Amino acid sequence: MSRFFVRYACALALAVPALSVHAEIVIGVDVSTTGPAAAIGIQTNNAIRLWPNTLGGEPARYVVLDDGTDVSRAVKNLRKLTSEDKVDAIVGPNTTAAALAGLDVLAETGTPMIALAASSVIVEPLSDPKRAWAFKMPQNDSLMATVLVEDMKKKGFKNVAFIGFADSYGDSWWKEFSAAAGNDIKIVAQERFQRTDASVVGQVLKVIAAKPDAVLVAGAGTPSALPQKTLLERGYTGAIYQTHGIGTLEFLQVGGRDVEGTLFPTGPGVVARELPDSNPVKKVAVEFADKYERQYGANTLTQFAGDAYGAWMLLDSAVARALKTGAKPGTPEFRIALRDALENTRDLIVPNGVLNISKDNHQGFDERARVMGVVRNGKFSYADAAEKK
Numbered sequence: 412m413s414r415f416f417v418r419y420a421c422a423l424a425l426a427v428p429a430l431s432v433h434a435e436i437v438i439g440v441d442v443s444t445t446g447p448a449a450a451i452g453i454q455t456n457n458a459i460r461l462w463p464n465t466l467g468g469e470p471a472r473y474v475v476l477d478d479g480t481d482v483s484r485a486v487k488n489l490r491k492l493t494s495e496d497k498v499d500a501i502v503g504p505n506t507t508a509a510a511l512a513g514l515d516v517l518a519e520t521g522t523p524m525i526a527l528a529a530s531s532v533i534v535e536p537l538s539d540p541k542r543a544w545a546f547k548m549p550q551n552d553s554l555m556a557t558v559l560v561e562d563m564k565k566k567g568f569k570n571v572a573f574i575g576f577a578d579s580y581g582d583s584w585w586k587e588f589s590a591a592a593g594n595d596i597k598i599v600a601q602e603r604f605q606r607t608d609a610s611v612v613g614q615v616l617k618v619i620a621a622k623p624d625a626v627l628v629a630g631a632g633t634p635s636a637l638p639q640k641t642l643l644e645r646g647y648t649g650a651i652y653q654t655h656g657i658g659t660l661e662f663l664q665v666g667g668r669d670v671e672g673t674l675f676p677t678g679p680g681v682v683a684r685e686l687p688d689s690n691p692v693k694k695v696a697v698e699f700a701d702k703y704e705r706q707y708g709a710n711t712l713t714q715f716a717g718d719a720y721g722a723w724m725l726l727d728s729a730v731a732r733a734l735k736t737g738a739k740p741g742t743p744e745f746r747i748a749l750r751d752a753l754e755n756t757r758d759l760i761v762p763n764g765v766l767n768i769s770k771d772n773h774q775g776f777d778e779r780a781r782v783m784g785v786v787r788n789g790k791f792s793y794a795d796a797a798e799k800k
Contacts, residue, residue: 568625
């Protein structure tokens with residue numbers, strides 16, 4: 412754990428009165444601030460630094476660990492947080508593989524987790540007892556895939572190629588995108604690549620040979636730029652779509668001019684100020700955007716930062732309700748009460764949507780949690796606004 416995190420946790424502990432009706436609430440956080448997913452983890456961590464030092468009106472302490480984008484290390488972190496730090500809940504991990512690997516820890520210790528990774532397999536099927544403790548902030552891939560397919564159909568694209576990560580993220584997107592495409596869009600090629608690949612020329616040549624009207628790159632963070640840059644280098648001139656996983660500033664930096672015009676589904680928080688006033692999320696999203704950019708600068712807000720701050724808002728609401736049961740933080744009874752409170756969250760507006768969580772849905776977003784974005788002038792922009800200009 413870095414010196415910053417040690418000082419950060421201590422500062423939070425000292426910033427609140429020593430006497431309180433309830434014991435201190437302890438939240439463990441596992442993020443990937445180093446390794447292949449570091450761009451995502453850094454944006455997540457930026458938002459965590461903005462978390463208030465209370466939850467439900469009571470003092471809170473946050474123990475933040477880096478898993479280095481390593482699944483085994485993430486599991487070790489979760490075991491440390493639950494056994495040594497006795498956390499009341501966990502936020503993260505922010506990769507699907509790590510979140511899935513941590514499900515056993517949740518079940519063994521009875522600890523609720525709010526994952527910051529996207530795949531729906533983290534919380535489905537809920538008939539699995541281990542997933543009873545798992546919740547997640549990012550929109551399910553199915554929700555984002557449908558708005559993406561709607562945009563493709565609106566633009567008249569009939570033949571689309573797919574190139575995605577060769578892991579659980581790519582698998583989830585392939586499943587959801589192919590289902591959403593149905594009979595309206597023909598998927599003419601499916602290729603995969605590793606997050607650490609230095610070249611995807613072979614896959615891209617096969618994609619181009621299929622003559623698609625558009626290509627969907629199903630990746631996350633900076634590795635997603637490689638297929639797009641390679642497509643352009645090899646002469647592809649059609650439309651290129653990405654997933655909401657690209658929402659990092661590093662993707663824009665690495666992609667440069669090659670990612671201009673990229674279309675992607677995104678949470679409304681990413682393009683908050685460009686949303687119409689009628690959007691139900693706009694007020695909360697703009698408030699967070701203002702808070703975040705005061706600290707980190709203009710045009711620095713990302714999907715991942717919004718998800719991380721949304722996790723605090725969700726915990727704040729759930730902790731307040733769990734405390735009313737009389738259970739004390741630091742006990743198994745409080746973890747159960749907190750899990751139940753999370754599962755009964757209603758109409759909570761967070762930067763990326765409106766949460767209605769239930770025993771049948773541990774994600775909780777609906778269509779209000781998605782809009783189409785476009786990369787315009789090196790920034791993430793609201794696609795509808797850009798098209799009207």
